[in-house]
Amino acid sequence: MEKLIFTHAIPRNHIFVDWDxxxxxxxxxxxxxxxxxxxxVKFPDIQIAKNVVDKINLEYKDKDYAxxxxxxxxxxxxxxxDEFSYYVKKDNNKNVLQLLTNGTRSLQWWKKHAEYIDKIxxxxxxxxxxxxxxxxxxxxxxxEIDVDFQIAMDVKIFDKCIEYYNYAFKNxxxxxxxxxxxxxxxxGGPELMPYTDQQxxxxxxxxxxxxxxxxxxxxxxxxxxxxVDVVKIITNEENNWEGWACWIGIETINITRYGDxxxxxxxxxxxxxxxxxxxxxxxPMKPVICKxxxxxxxTDIHTTKIKNYVGATL
Ligand code: SF4
Ligand code: SF4
Numbered sequence: 001m002e003k004l005i006f007t008h009a010i011p012r013n014h015i016f017v018d019w020d021x022x023x024x025x026x027x028x029x030x031x032x033x034x035x036x037x038x039x040x041v042k043f044p045d046i047q048i049a050k051n052v053v054d055k056i057n058l059e060y061k062d063k064d065y066a067x068x069x070x071x072x073x074x075x076x077x078x079x080x081x082d083e084f085s086y087y088v089k090k091d092n093n094k095n096v097l098q099l100l101t102n103g104t105r106s107l108q109w110w111k112k113h114a115e116y117i118d119k120i121x122x123x124x125x126x127x128x129x130x131x132x133x134x135x136x137x138x139x140x141x142x143x144e145i146d147v148d149f150q151i152a153m154d155v156k157i158f159d160k161c162i163e164y165y166n167y168a169f170k171n172x173x174x175x176x177x178x179x180x181x182x183x184x185x186x187x188g189g190p191e192l193m194p195y196t197d198q199q200x201x202x203x204x205x206x207x208x209x210x211x212x213x214x215x216x217x218x219x220x221x222x223x224x225x226x227x228v229d230v231v232k233i234i235t236n237e238e239n240n241w242e243g244w245a246c247w248i249g250i251e252t253i254n255i256t257r258y259g260d261x262x263x264x265x266x267x268x269x270x271x272x273x274x275x276x277x278x279x280x281x282x283x284p285m286k287p288v289i290c291k292x293x294x295x296x297x298x299t300d301i302h303t304t305k306i307k308n309y310v311g312a313t314l
Pocket of ligand 1: 025037125
C-alpha cells in the first residue's frame with residue numbers, strides 16, 4: 001500500500017470551501033494585486049450564495065460538515081453576511097463559518113455579528129494597523145468567536161513586524177492562536193518575498209501561541225506523527241509536491257470572485273467545474289496529479305497528498 005505522507009490529527013471528514021467573494025476592501029496593501037482589492041467585483045447575490053450552500057451540502061453529503069472560509073477583499077463588508085451565516089448552519093449546524101479579515105470592524109460590529117461566525121483569521125497588515133488596538137479588541141471578543149492572528153511579515157518593514165509579533169505574543173489572550181505569515185511578492189503569486197536567510201531563521205524560531213478553541217476544526221496535519229510546521233515548509237521553499245496525488249476537489253474546493261468553481265485556489269486555473277450561477281455540474285471526486293513546483297497557499301498546503309498513488313486520478 002502506498003505511503004500516506006500527510007495525515008490529519010483529526011481525520012479530515014469535512015469539505016473546506018475557500019470562497020473569494022469580492023474585490024471590495026478598505027485597505028490598499030502594496031503586496032496585494034490591484035484586482036484583489038480594486039472594489040470592482042461585488043459580493044454575490046444572496047440567493048445564489050444560499051444555492052451554493054445547498055449544492056455543497058448535497059455534493060459532499062458523505063462528509064460530516066462543510067467549512068466555509070470567506071475571504072476577498074474584506075468579507076465583513078458584505079451586507080448579507082448575517083443572513084448567509086445563518087443559512088450555512090440551517091441544514092447542518094456542524095457547518096463552520098470562518099472569515100479571513102483585516103480586523104478593522106469595530107468591537108461593536110463583531111459583537112453584533114458573532115452569533116453565527118465560528119472563527120476568524122485576523123491578517124495583521126502591519127503598515128496599516130495599530131497592534132494595541134487590534135489585540136484589545138479581539139481579546140474582548142474571544143469568548144464569542146474563535147480567533148487566529150497571523151502577522152503578515154512584510155520584508156520592507158521586517159523589524160516592525162517582529163515588534164508587532166512580540167507585542168501580540170505578550171498581550172494576546174491565551175485562547176488566541178498566533179503565528180507569523182511569510183508573504184509572497186504578490187499575494188496569490190508563486191514567489192516568496194526576498195527574505196534574507198537570517199530573516200527566514202527568525203520567522204522559523206518565533207514562538208507561536210497555539211490558542212484554545214471552542215471546537216476542533218480537523219487540523220493540523222501530521223507527518224510521521226509530528227505536526228507539520230507550515231511556516232518552515234514555506235520559508236525553506238519545500239512546498240513542492242510535483243507528481244504526488246493531491247486531494248483538492250475532494251477535501252477542498254475553491255470559488256473565485258467571478259463565481260467559478262475550481263478544485264484548487266491558484267493551481268489548475270483552467271480546471272473550472274462550473275459557475276455558481278448554474279450549479280448543475282458534478283464534482284469529480286478524484287485526486288489530481290500535481291504538476292507544480294510550488295504549492296501556493298495555506299489551504300492547498302493543508303490538503304492531503306499521497307506520493308506514488310496508483311488509484312484513479314483526474
Ligand atoms: S491583502 Fe487583504 S487587506 Fe490587504 S488590500 Fe488585499 S484584500 Fe485588502
Ligand atoms: S499546487 Fe495544487 S495540485 Fe499541487 S499540491 Fe498544491 S494544491 Fe495540490
